[in-house]
Amino acid sequence: MKLSFPFSAIVGQDEMKLALLIAAIDARIGGVMVFGDRGTGKSTAVRALAGLLPPVPVVDGCRYNCAPGGSATCPAPEAHRPGKATMPVPFVDLPLGATEDRVVGALDLERALGHGEKAFEPGLLARANRGFLYIDEVNLLEDHIVDLLLDVAASGENVVEREGLSVRHAARFVLVGSGNPEEGELRPQLLDRFGLSVEVRTPQDLAQRIEILKRCDAFEREPERFVDGWHKAERKTLKKIARGREALPSVTVPDAVLSLASQLCIAVGADGLRGELTLMRSSRALAALDGDDVVGPKHLARVAPMALRHRLRRNVLDETGSTVRIERAVAELLAA
Incomplete structure (x- = not known):
């Protein structure tokens, strides 16, 4: 299994890390928009947080990542099977060229034409359920796709209607977008829908830049040893998140x-x-x-x-x- 860079080992970018932790405590906040320079650890931080969180229990074989116990909105028959399993917290990287069908799901035309069955093929939103959906350069993504993603992120549910077929499934995820304002602005109406917004800049402190180089090099050379070295700090962060989630309602x-x-x-x-x-x-x-x-x-x-x-x-x-x-x-x- 590919190892993720430890969240605790990320140098600087304190505001971005705090925003991600807050979003991990309460997903209803509405996601995080990260503005900043390229190569400042935006996607690394999101992947690191997803990799830090404990595996989530799922129904064995469910393509919608449903939790055991059944989901009222799960369209898959396998969601009602008794089998249980666990999986890493989902992390889905949405490509800029993704079509609407790939994002929300599509009708399986081969089965529809060949067998007369109206079969639904889950999209990226189903894969991201109960995890993180990351969009790099979200300001370059088509507005109607961004609007769709924000609607689903707010409601926690994806509804697809195609060719007389209506499918509804849970899609609860932390939406994280990143972009460089110099490459195009995100419409204010869409930007307002993100819960938190942070700014990251290339570090100007020499000692900090050197430390970043050392840690990146150590991780590339011996990833397992590097991750082991940060295990204690990661466990501390994980316990803090778990306690925060438990305490939030009170x-x-x-x-x-x-x-x-x-x-x-x-x-x-x-x-x-x-x-x-x-x-x-x-x-x-x-x-x-x-x-x-x-x-x-x-x-x-x-x-x-x-x-x-x-x-x-x-x-x-x-x-x-x-x-x-x-x-x-x-x-x-x-x-x-």
């Missing part, structure tokens, strides 16, 4: 924090209510990750740039970046 968000979230969205001019919902969910997930029972202003302050920077209108009278505007607004509100 974490409370006081009215004072909800009020602060709304005031912040008003102050920075965020459109709609997605910003506030994401602030609430992501700050709660962060509190669970940190082992706190109650969400406080400190949690809100940490997630605010990730939750809001891609939802702001451009202010022609303010030349500062969106991150600076959000941090300034947070500081003013907390000081009041």
Whole structure:
């Protein structure tokens, strides 16, 4: 089995790693959009997190990755078999040239024409169920495909209607998109649908760049030995995620924090209510990750740039970046 680079061994990129951990705690946040330079470890980080998580129990032979116990929306007869198995957390890399049929699934024409059966061939969304769906250069993907993916990611269900055939199956995954803004902008309406947005840049610190080179070289030369060396740190991160998932339902968000979230969205001019919902969910997930029972202003302050920077209108009278505007607004509100 091919080994993944350890999540704990990734140098820097703290905001990206935190956003991925938050999304792993609560998938309802709506995925992560990563903007940044090429070769900064975006896909490596997502693969590493998927590889870190424990195998998921599945129905043996189910092509939709259904959990044992049966799924009301699973269209496959094998989903009701008693057999159980486990599989690594799915990681699906969606290619830019993927057609809609390949993404959502397609009618098996060979069986339809040859045997008169309306058979459905699951797509990439079925493969990604209960795992991660990664799209590199999402800003170059056709808008209708991106819109479709965001709809499914929000609903947790894929519905396909082809040639009189209607198929419905679970498609719950963490959607992660990455892109370089210099190669094309993602439509604001679509960008707003991502839960969190992070920015990654090529490290400018010499010591950090050297450490990255050393770790990459060590992993390429002796991957098993390198992974073993990070086993303890990986187990620590895994336990933190498990505790966070377990604690999430019991974490409370006081009215004072909800009020602060709304005031912040008003102050920075965020459109709609997605910003506030994401602030609430992501700050709660962060509190669970940190082992706190109650969400406080400190949690809100940490997630605010990730939750809001891609939802702001451009202010022609303010030349500062969106991150600076959000941090300034947070500081003013907390000081009041």
